[in-house]
Amino acid sequence: MRIDIQRLGAGLLLLFVPIVARAADAPDPAAVERGRRLVEGRQFLKAEWSDAAYRAVGKAWGEPAPDPDGDPEGYARAFARRYGLHPAPFPNDGLPMGLKRSMKADGKTRGMQVDCLVCHGGSIGGTSYVGLPNTQVDYAGFFPDLFRADGRRAPLLPFVLNTSRGTTNAGMMSVALMSIRNPDLSMRTFPMPMGSNLPELDAPPWWVLKYKRTMYYDGRTPAASVRSIMQFLLAEKTAEQFRELEPDFADIHAYIRSIEAPKYPFPIDRAAADRGRSVFEASCASCHGTYGATVDYPNEVVPLDVIGTDPARIAGLSDRAVEHYNATWFAEDHPVDPTVERGYQAPPLVGIWASAPYLHNGSVPTLRALLDSPRRPRRYLRPPSTDFEHYDRRDVGWKFVEAPEGPPDPKDPRRVFDASRYGLGVGGHTFGDKLGEAERTDLIEYLKTL
Numbered sequence: 001m002r003i004d005i006q007r008l009g010a011g012l013l014l015l016f017v018p019i020v021a022r023a024a025d026a027p028d029p030a031a032v033e034r035g036r037r038l039v040e041g042r043q044f045l046k047a048e049w050s051d052a053a054y055r056a057v058g059k060a061w062g063e064p065a066p067d068p069d070g071d072p073e074g075y076a077r078a079f080a081r082r083y084g085l086h087p088a089p090f091p092n093d094g095l096p097m098g099l100k101r102s103m104k105a106d107g108k109t110r111g112m113q114v115d116c117l118v119c120h121g122g123s124i125g126g127t128s129y130v131g132l133p134n135t136q137v138d139y140a141g142f143f144p145d146l147f148r149a150d151g152r153r154a155p156l157l158p159f160v161l162n163t164s165r166g167t168t169n170a171g172m173m174s175v176a177l178m179s180i181r182n183p184d185l186s187m188r189t190f191p192m193p194m195g196s197n198l199p200e201l202d203a204p205p206w207w208v209l210k211y212k213r214t215m216y217y218d219g220r221t222p223a224a225s226v227r228s229i230m231q232f233l234l235a236e237k238t239a240e241q242f243r244e245l246e247p248d249f250a251d252i253h254a255y256i257r258s259i260e261a262p263k264y265p266f267p268i269d270r271a272a273a274d275r276g277r278s279v280f281e282a283s284c285a286s287c288h289g290t291y292g293a294t295v296d297y298p299n300e301v302v303p304l305d306v307i308g309t310d311p312a313r314i315a316g317l318s319d320r321a322v323e324h325y326n327a328t329w330f331a332e333d334h335p336v337d338p339t340v341e342r343g344y345q346a347p348p349l350v351g352i353w354a355s356a357p358y359l360h361n362g363s364v365p366t367l368r369a370l371l372d373s374p375r376r377p378r379r380y381l382r383p384p385s386t387d388f389e390h391y392d393r394r395d396v397g398w399k400f401v402e403a404p405e406g407p408p409d410p411k412d413p414r415r416v417f418d419a420s421r422y423g424l425g426v427g428g429h430t431f432g433d434k435l436g437e438a439e440r441t442d443l444i445e446y447l448k449t450l
């Protein structure tokens with residue numbers, strides 16, 4: 001009898017183990033709350049541009065702008081529309097999400113600088129979300145404009161910021177900042193030649209981090225690395241300051257891992273989605289995982305010759321840059337693993353309805369085009385906004401039109417996405433091509449439920 005009870009106990013224990021393990025994985029709620037406050041409320045960097053530059057830049061737009069003093073809200077909206085920022089879903093001192101105020105290096109002039117959300121904060125259907133990739137941002141637009149409005153020349157950068165709205169060259173920013181540091185993070189007089197040539201990229205949604213064992217598109221950095229998400233501070237922080245700020249970034253890391261994807265807001269055809277689930281489990285789950293009460297995510301890095309998508313993100317990161325990173329404080333606990341085969345990590349597909357355009361370079365505007373590669377446009381216009389009028393519920397993603405022949409509209413040149421540019425190729429990931437159209441439609445219906 002006693003044995004039976006023990007067995008029962010052991011059985012119950014086994015039942016609880018997975019639940020306990022998940023709870024231990026879940027970030028501490030107090031850390032999450034601190035992290036949220038930091039992401040929403042704290043500017044870690046000194047101001048780059050003065051308040052005066054922000055108010056003056058509208059005069060350079062070549063079209064009437066609201067008066068920044070008489071109608072500050074209207075001005076902030078016009079500024080956000082022009083440069084592809086979104087309203088902040090938290091109090092942000094009148095600024096769009098992605099900009100925050102702080103003092104300039106002189107300690108006297110108030111100004112502003114970008115924060116994580118310039119790339120990691122977006123909107124869809126008029127609602128802004130922290131962690132939704134910003135697919136509208138035009139870095140190459142606001143960067144020089146704000147410097148000019150501040151009476152300065154923008155620094156000459158040894159790489160392309162972006163040729164298209166919504167992609168940014170975060171990778172080259174990090175490599176360039178890293179190249180002016182020694183392994184002990186002291187400043188170098190001359191930059192270290194890195195030999196990297198990374199392309200502009202679409203940012204990944206923050207809500208997938210919690211499922212990942214490794215992160216970044218190449219899947220070589222442990223997802224537990226807190227220090228790797230501090231690289232943007234390399235613009236100004238000392239080794240000492242990095243150490244002091246690490247606990248804050250541990251909280252930010254916890255917050256990022258707590259973020260849930262928004263749910264598909266329109267009706268879903270459940271019968272079609274059920275059929276689509278079978279298609280998914282047969283053709284997609286081996287790389288992307290299964291999605292039910294829990295997510296079973298295999299964390300697959302798929303070699304370049306199998307995935308076939310644009311290779312520049314993988315080929316463009318030199319071994320020297322990885323070795324240098326691995327020699328610094330950033331990599332002490334969680335080095336980049338150079339033994340992982342070169343390829344792209346198949347991402348979790350939770351919330352995938354909201355994060356078009358697709359692939360690491362944001363080259364594919366809809367799920368249907370992703371799953372039927374001959375349909376992918378080569379040169380098209382990004383939508384004018386992320387309002388639902390531009391959202392395609394049938395194909396899931398952004399409606400698009402082919403870009404007209406000839407040079408782009410000088411008023412908004414980076415509205416054009418041109419797949420012939422470096423890193424922006426639309427090839428590869430042909431796993432949906434073999435499906436029949438009805439199967440593909442069912443599969444897309446299923447993807448809406450994730």
Ligand code: HEC
Pocket residue numbers: 115116117118119120168169170171201202203204205206208209212214215216217218229230232252256313
């Ligand atoms: C200039 C745009 C930009 C800024 C600013 C930026 N990021 Fe990113 N972030 C990216 C891009 C692009 C990637 C993908 C990089 C890659 O894999 O090559 C990325 C990747 C990440 C990832 C990995 C996600 C995953 O699932 O693999 C995390 C976490 C992250 N960023 C956090 C942050 C935090 C925290 C900040 C602010 C301190 C920040 N980022 C600032 C563009 C940006």
Ligand code: HEC
Pocket residue numbers: 280283284285286287288301302306307309310344345346347349352355357358359360361367370371429431432443
């Ligand atoms: C052999 C592995 C593999 C298979 C099979 C596979 N995928 Fe993928 N998938 C990937 C990889 C790797 C990426 C990232 C590629 C990149 O960004 O260059 C990806 C990217 C995606 C993306 C874009 C994700 C984003 O955030 O932009 C979607 C959506 C997707 N896959 C859906 C599917 C569907 C649906 C199927 C089944 C028809 C499928 N995949 C089959 C490996 C696979």
